[in-house]
Amino acid sequence: MAGNETHGSPCTDCPRGARCFGGVLNEALLKGCGQPAQVTRQVHSQRSYIHRQGDSCEALHVIRGGATKSFMTSSEGEEEIFGFQLPGDVAGLDAIGANKYRSNLRAITRTWSCRLPLSDVRTALAVSDDFRNDLLNRMSQEVSRLHGMLHRERCSAEQRVAAFLLAQLDREPVSQTEEGLELTLPMSRVDLARYLDLATETVSRVFTRLQGRSLLRTDGGRCVIVDLQALSRLAGA
Amino acid sequence: MAGNETHGSPCTDCPRGARCFGGVLNEALLKGCGQPAQVTRQVHSQRSYIHRQGDSCEALHVIRGGATKSFMTSSEGEEEIFGFQLPGDVAGLDAIGANKYRSNLRAITRTWSCRLPLSDVRTALAVSDDFRNDLLNRMSQEVSRLHGMLHRERCSAEQRVAAFLLAQLDREPVSQTEEGLELTLPMSRVDLARYLDLATETVSRVFTRLQGRSLLRTDGGRCVIVDLQALSRLAGA
DNA sequence: CGCGGATTTGACATAGTTCAATTCGAGTGG
DNA sequence: CCACTCGAATTGAACTATGTCAAATCCGCG
Numbered sequence: 001m002a003g004n005e006t007h008g009s010p011c012t013d014c015p016r017g018a019r020c021f022g023g024v025l026n027e028a029l030l031k032g033c034g035q036p037a038q039v040t041r042q043v044h045s046q047r048s049y050i051h052r053q054g055d056s057c058e059a060l061h062v063i064r065g066g067a068t069k070s071f072m073t074s075s076e077g078e079e080e081i082f083g084f085q086l087p088g089d090v091a092g093l094d095a096i097g098a099n100k101y102r103s104n105l106r107a108i109t110r111t112w113s114c115r116l117p118l119s120d121v122r123t124a125l126a127v128s129d130d131f132r133n134d135l136l137n138r139m140s141q142e143v144s145r146l147h148g149m150l151h152r153e154r155c156s157a158e159q160r161v162a163a164f165l166l167a168q169l170d171r172e173p174v175s176q177t178e179e180g181l182e183l184t185l186p187m188s189r190v191d192l193a194r195y196l197d198l199a200t201e202t203v204s205r206v207f208t209r210l211q212g213r214s215l216l217r218t219d220g221g222r223c224v225i226v227d228l229q230a231l232s233r234l235a236g237a
Numbered sequence: 238m239a240g241n242e243t244h245g246s247p248c249t250d251c252p253r254g255a256r257c258f259g260g261v262l263n264e265a266l267l268k269g270c271g272q273p274a275q276v277t278r279q280v281h282s283q284r285s286y287i288h289r290q291g292d293s294c295e296a297l298h299v300i301r302g303g304a305t306k307s308f309m310t311s312s313e314g315e316e317e318i319f320g321f322q323l324p325g326d327v328a329g330l331d332a333i334g335a336n337k338y339r340s341n342l343r344a345i346t347r348t349w350s351c352r353l354p355l356s357d358v359r360t361a362l363a364v365s366d367d368f369r370n371d372l373l374n375r376m377s378q379e380v381s382r383l384h385g386m387l388h389r390e391r392c393s394a395e396q397r398v399a400a401f402l403l404a405q406l407d408r409e410p411v412s413q414t415e416e417g418l419e420l421t422l423p424m425s426r427v428d429l430a431r432y433l434d435l436a437t438e439t440v441s442r443v444f445t446r447l448q449g450r451s452l453l454r455t456d457g458g459r460c461v462i463v464d465l466q467a468l469s470r471l472a473g474a
Numbered sequence: 475c476g477c478g479g480a481t482t483t484g485a486c487a488t489a490g491t492t493c494a495a496t497t498c499g500a501g502t503g504g
Numbered sequence: 505c506c507a508c509t510c511g512a513a514t515t516g517a518a519c520t521a522t523g524t525c526a527a528a529t530c531c532g533c534g
Contacts, residue, residue, distance in 0.1 A: 097377030139376050140334030146383040154434050
């Protein structure tokens with residue numbers, strides 16, 4: 001399922017350290033029971049599955065590079081995308097309670113992840129307050145994120161797109177060009193549409209409309225936000 | 238905020254015992270550190286707030302009787318209802334990670350709850366595997382529930398209503414009458430509409446349409462499901 | 475250079491909203 | 505016991521944002 005190179009406990013000398021969920025896990029285990037976490041670095045080629053709905057859940061994944069989408073396929077075979085994961089994000093949290101993954105996780109681009117065995121996670125939960133807090137934080141953040149999605153899906157198409165773009169600004173490194181803030185959208189229009197619950201045609205039209213009003217300029221995966229204020233106003237109301 | 242009668246640790250001799258989240262908490266504390274949980278029984282009059290968005294979060298609430306709605310008020314002042322809580326449900330889970338409630342919790346009818354101080358919850362998390370598992374389960378169930386909401390909001394109005402009714406069947410005691418399964422809807426049409434993200438008029442129309450096709454009969458808060466199979470078929474697709 | 479998939483554009487159909495009017499139902503007071 | 509009232513629920517008619525279907529265009533790649 002994944003081409004991977006296995007190290008012992010890569011967190012120990014990972015520069016991300018405690019800013020990464022894996023680092024916190026590793027710290028917790030080292031302090032709590034002297035054992036490092038059994039973290040495995042993996043590489044996933046574009047479009048490969050990292051896990052599938054229904055698979056028994058044996059690990060969480062921290063995304064180190066690339067991007068993934070998490071989704072379920074509805075009874076009519078439609079992909080319902082619940083979220084995109086970018087570097088730093090933790091995938092699989094919704095499966096912790098159950099023993100099965102509740103959703104599919106698939107690489108949108110070539111993706112690098114760290115695999116954290118669930119057994120380590122459970123041990124760390126028992127022995128470390130810090131880790132417990134970190135995990136609870138991330139889970140309730142996820143709940144908030146879903147609340148946010150529900151909110152956005154109750155708005156107009158333009159507002160959904162605008163809000164999405166603004167959210168991206170906080171999630172990925174953005175470069176300031178002379179034209180404005182430039183960001184990269186790793187997902188296809190189709191996936192974006194499925195995420196926002198719009199027809200691809202609608203997403204497309206919204207982009208052209210926003211370009212027409214010179215709020216932004218876009219060209220495939222690249223998107224330059226020209227008038228951040230106007231975009232915020234649009235998304236906000 | 239709440240008219241309440243305070244007991245010492247009502248869980249200890251509560252008949253619900255370990256089927257209730259409070260019971261599990263209490264057990265965990267008794268075993269883990271010999272102290273019972275500081276559970277307080279409360280009564281909330283109809284329409285009173287149990288907590289508000291932004292309040293600092295000091296407790297979870299288990300609903301013992303009645304019904305509540307959890308919601309956020311959007312920038313335009315619209316109530317966005319994320320869920321209804323019925324007896325047995327735990328409210329406030331999304332606030333565990335943060336220290337502030339992220340949503341409002343308001344009694345739809347006169348409501349009885351048990352207040353579980355967050356400090357006890359945190360202690361129990363540290364000392365009991367059982368409690369930790371129970372909490373993680375409930376949190377990931379909540380995530381699944383939100384996934385379900387997102388899914389339903391991508392369906393037609395009829396499907397949303399049908400799915401909602403079917404979901405209610407599993408959540409509250411239902412009586413079998415000669416006409417069919419009878420259930421009680423504690424929420425107003427307005428609240429139901431806000432929950433399903435439909436106009437009240439649409440909800441109303443759907444109910445009449447479903448009655449016309451004799452899938453159900455409804456009269457205010459009462460609703461009799463006449464043709465369960467047809468309703469499932471409708472919701473399922 | 476040409477193929478195939480992704481994106482964009484156009485024309486039309488429709489589910490659901492909105493606004494307005496009517497009915498219903500539970501309290502309330504005479 | 506019977507008007508009244510006021511909010512909730514229902515019904516009707518017209519409107520609109522977005523979906524659907526089809527065609528045109530773009531783009532990367534062999």
